[in-house]
Each structure stands twice: as C-alpha cells, then as structure tokens.
Amino acid sequence: MTRILLQIxxxxxxxxxxxxxxxVWRSNxxxxxxxxxxxxxxxxxQTVAVGYRFMHLGTVPVTTFDGGLAFFAWLxxxxxLVVRGADRLTVIGAVLSPLAFALTLxxxxxxxDSPAVVPEELRSAWLPIHVTxxxxxxxxxxxxxxxxxxxxxxxxxxxxxRRGWMIRRLPSLEQLDRLNFRCLAWGFPLLSLGILTGxxxxxxxxxxxxxxxxxxxxxxxxxxxxxxxLQFRLTxxxxxxxAATLTILGFGLVVVSFVSVNLLPLPGxxxxxxxx
Numbered sequence: 001m002t003r004i005l006l007q008i009x010x011x012x013x014x015x016x017x018x019x020x021x022x023x024v025w026r027s028n029x030x031x032x033x034x035x036x037x038x039x040x041x042x043x044x045x046q047t048v049a050v051g052y053r054f055m056h057l058g059t060v061p062v063t064t065f066d067g068g069l070a071f072f073a074w075l076x077x078x079x080x081l082v083v084r085g086a087d088r089l090t091v092i093g094a095v096l097s098p099l100a101f102a103l104t105l106x107x108x109x110x111x112x113d114s115p116a117v118v119p120e121e122l123r124s125a126w127l128p129i130h131v132t133x134x135x136x137x138x139x140x141x142x143x144x145x146x147x148x149x150x151x152x153x154x155x156x157x158x159x160x161x162r163r164g165w166m167i168r169r170l171p172s173l174e175q176l177d178r179l180n181f182r183c184l185a186w187g188f189p190l191l192s193l194g195i196l197t198g199x200x201x202x203x204x205x206x207x208x209x210x211x212x213x214x215x216x217x218x219x220x221x222x223x224x225x226x227x228x229x230l231q232f233r234l235t236x237x238x239x240x241x242x243a244a245t246l247t248i249l250g251f252g253l254v255v256v257s258f259v260s261v262n263l264l265p266l267p268g269x270x271x272x273x274x275x276x
Contacts, residue, residue, distance in 0.1 A: 005049035006070055006108045012042030013077075013101035020094035024169060032090050039077060039097055046074045046104070060128045062135070065262040066110040072258075073103035075139035083143070089179070091170055095146035126201035134194025138254050140187030141226070144180055145251035148244035151176040155241055177239050180247060184233070188226045195219055218257035225250040 019035030022028055050071060053061030062068040077100045080093065154170045171179075203209040210216060229246045232238035 002049045002052055003108065003111045005045045005052070006104055006111065008045040009042040009049070009070075009073075010101060010104040010108055012038045012045065013073075013097050013104055016042065016093065016097040017101055020090070020097055024091050024094050032093075035093055035097065036084075036090070039093060039100075040081065042100065042104070043074065043077045043081060046070060046077070050074050060131050062131050064112070066107040066112065068135075068258070068262070069103050069107040069110070072135055072139065072142075073100045073107070075135055076100055076103070076142045079139050079143055080146075089171060091150055092143070092146050095149050096143070099142065099146070124201060124205065126197060126204070130194060130197040130201055133190055133197055137187050137190030137192075137194050138258075140183050140190060141247075141251055141254060144183035144187060144247050147176055147180045147183060148247040151180065151244040152241065152248075173240070177243065180243060181233060181239075184226065184230055184247065188230055191223060191226065195223060215257060215261045218253060218260070222250055222253040222257060225253065 016035045016038035019031045019033075019038055023032035023035060050061060053067060057063065060071070062071050076096060080096050084090065084093065150170060151173060154173055154176065157170070158173070199209040202211070225246065229238070229243065229250065233243060
C-alpha cells in the first residue's frame, strides 16, 4: 500500500514540476494552477503513506532510508503549501516540486516493507522529538535553498537584460532576500534543537553526548555554515548573491550528510537504515 501511495505522489510531483515549469517559461496561469493541484494531490497521497507507516511502526517513520526520504519530501511540500501565499512566490514551486519528485522517486526505488518492530535502540521518546525537529529544520532550509536558486536566476536575468517577461513573473530580489532570511531564521533554530535533542538522547542512551561519528561531524559543519551565515547577515549586512550561495552550499551539505550516512558503510549509530 505504501509503495503505491508513494508512486502516486511521485507522478503527481512530476506533473507539478511540469506545470510550474511551464508557468515560469510561458507565463501560463493555468499551468500554475495545475502545478498547485498536482502538488496538493501528491502531498495528500504522501500524508496517507506517512500516517500508515506511523501507525504501523508506532513512531515517526524514518527508521529506514526510504522512509526518511519520503518523510523529508512530505515536510518540504507541506511547508511550501502553507507559506506559498503571494502569487509571485508560486515560482518557488518550480524548484521545490522537482526536489520533492527526486526524493519521492528515490523512496519508491529503495522501498521495502517497514519492520514490524522498531529496533530496541530506537525505542525512545526522544526519537520523535529529535527527528521531527531535525527534519523540520532541514525542510525549512530546503525552502531557503529553493528561494536562493530563484534569487540567482533572477539576478542573472536582470544582469543579462533578457527575457523581460520572465523577470516580471519572478519575485523581486529584495523579496527573495527577505524570504531567504526568514527561512534561515526559522530553520536554523529547528536544526539546532534537532542536534541538541539528539545529543541528549545519546547521553541518556549511551552515556556520551557527542561521539564525533561522520554524521555528527557533517551536522556540525552544516550548523557552522548556517550559524555563520545568520551571524554575518545580522551583524555585517551580508545579503544578496553571497547569502544565496552560502544557503545553497549549506543545503548541499544537508543532502550529502543524509545520503552518505545511509548509503556508505560509515561507522556510527546513524547508519544502517536509520533515516534521521
């Protein structure tokens, strides 16, 4: 059942990407509507899939790599649907929907039946707290990534003096920069709380708050990038292209961290199918 629902979501997200892409390229309002409804359909199917897995496992369904991928895609799309608001922010969907499609397609390809019983080491009240905060933070930072991509595209179009009609379809650089900052202002505290609760959980379970395993090191590097970015934005007036580039770099580390710990034989407790 879960696999079928994820397949429906993947197809819907692909249709959303096509609709939003056509909207941006041809300035077609109807295509944007199709994109929105397709995105909502995919989110609805994925909501059922996430809910089914939650009831099956009795906890947040991220104990497998495919479950973590699907949960991440679900949060990214859900946050976008909540904050999209203004019409000129519709174009952000042209970046987020392909991201959601890629994550969901990977979840379909890697899908296997969830274990009937959660491993003993993961049976903790800290699991849903830790992974929900961490995934929420990463999802908001994923939105910041999409905003930053649109910012760089808009800046390049303005400098090239081409496709004036496309420029009019995109939000202004000022609006994109403000939205980038708001996403960072929400995503960074959530990411920090995710890391903190993970450390508290580790200390309670294994007597060690920090063990310097690869996942933790990558998380720390990601945290430092976003912490520095926010610090310089607040105190040194960093904004624009440099802020957008650093935001994209930070999200790249989020993706590398998540994928490497699940696909590579790295030492530590975060690998071997724990999608958090």
